[in-house]
Amino acid sequence: MxxxxxxxxxxxxxxxxxxxxxxxxxxxxxxxxxxxxxxxxxxxxxxxxxxxxxxxxxxxxxxxxxxxxxxxxxxxxxxxxxxxxxxxxxxxxxxxxxxxxxxxxxxxxxxxxxxxxxxxxxxxxxxxxxxxxxxxxxxxxxxxxxxxxxxxxxxxxxxxxxxxxxxxxxxxxxxxxxxxxxxxxxxxxxxxxxxxxxxxxxxxxxxxxxxxxxxxCLPIVLAAIACAVVPSVPRQYLSILGGDAALGVYASVAAPAAVIQMGASYIYNPLLSLFSQRYISGDITGFRKLFGRALAAIAALGIAGIAGYMLLGPWILPLVFGESISAHLDLILPVSVMTAVSALLWFANDLLVTIRQFKNALIGNVISLAVTIPSSLFLVPLYGGNGVSFSIIISYLAGIASMVALSAIEQKRKKK
Structure with a gap:
């Protein structure tokens, strides 16, 4: 250096x-x-x-x-x-x-x-x-x-x-x-x-x-692109079915909820170097403790963010966008949950980068992208804007589950 x-x-x-x-x-x-x-x-x-x-x-x-x-x-x-x-x-x-x-x-x-x-x-x-x-x-x-x-x-x-x-x-x-x-x-x-x-x-x-x-690093670049594309699939399908107005309403309700994802990144980003240090040094116990604390903090933030938006959203949204948005307040809870799940997925992505499991990150995000296509086709016509959130939640949960499973398999292989 x-x-x-x-x-x-x-x-x-x-x-x-x-x-x-x-x-x-x-x-x-x-x-x-x-x-x-x-x-x-x-x-x-x-x-x-x-x-x-x-x-x-x-x-x-x-x-x-x-x-x-x-x-x-x-x-x-x-x-x-x-x-x-x-x-x-x-x-x-x-x-x-x-x-x-x-x-x-x-x-x-x-x-x-x-x-x-x-x-x-x-x-x-x-x-x-x-x-x-x-x-x-x-x-x-x-x-x-x-x-x-x-x-x-x-x-x-x-x-x-x-x-x-x-x-x-x-x-x-x-x-x-x-x-x-x-x-x-x-x-x-x-x-x-x-x-x-x-x-x-x-x-x-x-x-x-x-x-x-x-x-x-190409796999993690492709993983990030796949992860970013997932929300655009159901959103574009909503625009096709309901027009620009439907997408505009959804985007307006979804925008404030992004604070949950940003807040989660502020929690774990400063810890990435520590995650890497403990993993490389073989301090798996310390790594797991740090992971548990970060996950607990993100979960607490997610719960607080969901509750806060549920409480304040019905007051803030009409104030900012006008009374017409009041007819769409049912979007708040699914959007808030979707944003919290998105935060967890990005945490999983960044954690896999720190421990250099690039292939697992790519596979997990490709699975998310693959799931979002059929889920969007099924859920958006049924639930409209909420179908967008449901599709993203299911897709990202599939990606998280696959990344956790693949990472666990790799850790067992290394022990052998």
């Missing part, structure tokens, strides 16, 4: 790491969501909002290639098989490939008037993904306060600059460029000096290692 440039900062407790990571992540996500709201207020009509939505959609197509599931892989690399510089270089390579994909896709399928905005938005997201590599090193060294503060700076800075530039220029391209500049400044001025206290960043990676990582 590259030698640190300064004295290594002291580690923080798991609790403080969780708090800082949660606070930063929530601030960033909330302000990014707020941008999609204020853009309508700050511009004449909905054209700018449509361009921003298109830019987000195009990048999301290629984001799995840009991310390549490297963050989870990096924070569980407790043996330091790769240096920070190698992770950064690999991220730059995958982001460059994703950017090229965005460029070609936008040129072939999008209006020419949106081309610059799409590419600028892609660069903005790529800048934040490069900073994520620095955050991975921070997490390995138990200093997620750096991550939380960085996300707060990025969130507040991008929101203020986006609103200011858009209000002054009425240019969505200039506003997105402003977000790109702010993100780069935070990365260079705040993140880079702090991460360099743990490791110098010497860019470069051998061609053989690039090819190895591309091939080795």
């Amino acid at each position: 590259d030698a640190p440039s300064k004295k290594k900062p002291a580690e923080l407790s798991i609790g403080r790491n969780m708090l800082w990571n949660s606070a930063g992540s929530l601030t960033y996500l909330a302000l990014q969501w707020a941008i999609t709201i204020v853009i309508v207020r700050l511009s004449s009509g909905y054209d700018a909002a449509g361009v921003l939505a298109l830019a987000m959609t195009v990048f999301n197509i290629f984001s799995p290639l840009a991310i390549y599931r490297m963050y989870t892989y990096q924070v569980s690399d407790v043996k330091r098989e790769n240096t920070l510089g190698e992770y950064a270089t690999f991220r730059i390579i995958t982001c460059a490939a994703a950017f090229a994909g965005c460029l070609v896709y936008a040129a072939l399928t999008c209006p020419s008037s949106t081309f610059v905005a799409i590419l600028l938005y892609a660069l903005f997201k790529i800048a934040s993904l490069v900073i994520d590599v620095l955050h991975g090193e921070d997490q390995l060294n138990m200093r997620m306060d750096y991550i939380g503060k960085s996300l707060m700076l990025q969130g507040i800075g991008t929101f203020v600059v986006f609103c200011t530039v858009l209000a002054c220029t009425s240019s969505i391209e200039a506003a997105i460029a402003g977000m790109l500049v702010v993100t780069c400044i935070v990365g260079l001025v705040y993140d880079l000096p702090r991460t360099r206290m743990f490791s110098r960043i010497k860019l470069g990676i051998a061609k053989e290692k690039v090819l190895h990582l591309l091939a080795y």
Whole structure:
């Protein structure tokens, strides 16, 4: 590993790491969501909002290639098989490939008037993904306060600059460029000096290692894609049967429930390095205890989230979306359960990545995808929007069960 440039900062407790990571992540996500709201207020009509939505959609197509599931892989690399510089270089390579994909896709399928905005938005997201590599090193060294503060700076800075530039220029391209500049400044001025206290960043990676990582991590990339596709199958079928309005109602009710899944990730993400350390060291008892505590915390959060949404949803939803949504409050409970089950599936996914059981993760998510097709065809016509939630719940539970079974079989095989 590259030698640190300064004295290594002291580690923080798991609790403080969780708090800082949660606070930063929530601030960033909330302000990014707020941008999609204020853009309508700050511009004449909905054209700018449509361009921003298109830019987000195009990048999301290629984001799995840009991310390549490297963050989870990096924070569980407790043996330091790769240096920070190698992770950064690999991220730059995958982001460059994703950017090229965005460029070609936008040129072939999008209006020419949106081309610059799409590419600028892609660069903005790529800048934040490069900073994520620095955050991975921070997490390995138990200093997620750096991550939380960085996300707060990025969130507040991008929101203020986006609103200011858009209000002054009425240019969505200039506003997105402003977000790109702010993100780069935070990365260079705040993140880079702090991460360099743990490791110098010497860019470069051998061609053989690039090819190895591309091939080795491909199963978990495909697993993540399969996992993300599962909800789209019943949702699209609902749109076909009930029209855009039915899907719009479902999406509106489902959006607040996503807090359950986000909250679960804030619980277990700071623990991934510890899971890897205990597994590699052979401390299976310690691994199981940590797993039990994480699972209990996620379950408690899920129960609290479901109960909270059941209690507050009937009041919040009409306030936000109007009284017409009151006719669809029966969607709340299935949607809440679906989100809690989704959180468990992503926890299983990330845990299998930390212990390097990539094949089991892929098989489990492919099973989920396979189950969602017949379950959607059967349940959506019967139950409408609730059928979407039922289909996803059944599909994800099938995936979780298969991953647990496959992992148990592999552990028994290793003991022999």
